[in-house]
Amino acid sequence: MKVYIEKDALAVAQKALSLIKNQITKKADSRICFATGSTPLDLYKLLIEDYQKGKIDFSKMVTFNLDEYLGLDLKNEHSYHYFMDHNLFNHINVKRENINFPDVKKYEKEHQNGSYEQVIEKLGGIDFTILGIGENGHIAFNEPGSQEQDITRVVDLTESTINANKRFFASEKDVPRKAVTMGIGTILKSKKIMLLATGPKKAQAIYDTLLKPVSSNCPASFLQNHKDVTIIVDELSAKLIKNKI
Numbered sequence: 001m002k003v004y005i006e007k008d009a010l011a012v013a014q015k016a017l018s019l020i021k022n023q024i025t026k027k028a029d030s031r032i033c034f035a036t037g038s039t040p041l042d043l044y045k046l047l048i049e050d051y052q053k054g055k056i057d058f059s060k061m062v063t064f065n066l067d068e069y070l071g072l073d074l075k076n077e078h079s080y081h082y083f084m085d086h087n088l089f090n091h092i093n094v095k096r097e098n099i100n101f102p103d104v105k106k107y108e109k110e111h112q113n114g115s116y117e118q119v120i121e122k123l124g125g126i127d128f129t130i131l132g133i134g135e136n137g138h139i140a141f142n143e144p145g146s147q148e149q150d151i152t153r154v155v156d157l158t159e160s161t162i163n164a165n166k167r168f169f170a171s172e173k174d175v176p177r178k179a180v181t182m183g184i185g186t187i188l189k190s191k192k193i194m195l196l197a198t199g200p201k202k203a204q205a206i207y208d209t210l211l212k213p214v215s216s217n218c219p220a221s222f223l224q225n226h227k228d229v230t231i232i233v234d235e236l237s238a239k240l241i242k243n244k245i
């Protein structure tokens, strides 16, 4: 895995921007998988700025998203559909018909595990995936205990994740307990993967991802088994790995 340690969150976003621009410049119809959460927000602001300056064109890009809560209306301001529209898609020239999410209704009612993989495969697979990481080492909503071959499915959120995400909701009881998430196996099929982490709370997860043996205790450690992963972290998230990599 390639690791970049940047001085702060903005520098992480700038480095991430350069990698995505490189991808889209080389292949305008890139199929890119986006992440939600607070970590990629600076990157999304920079993507919007570059679009407004005419430096980047998203008209051919196809997007996927990693996950979505169960039990929320898709228009709810806490849904990941809303998050992506509000923080990126509404501000760039991506075509509506090129935006893909796991079909929450299908997964909720019919437990159609695997249907998202069919959509992804039909569209030609994912070229580039953007990931954040949870304090417990989760990627998307693949919590500790997730397996390397997992596909998109309905999962229960752990207390640690509910606790971390309650800052976005009026109270902890409003945080959904279930989500549909792309599996580790699906994520590992992406040609390139870029994981971003900022702040001291992610330091242990970054250490476990890079320096501990691969284990479902830290789902992000499965990235060690992928041949094109770039990890971009700030000094704070890197404090346990400095001088060790």
Ligand code: PGA
Pocket (backbone or CB within 6 Å): 036, 037, 038, 039, 040, 132, 133, 134, 135, 138, 139, 140
């Ligand atoms: P965060 O979430 O970017 O809001 O810290 C990341 C994650 O839980 O994957």
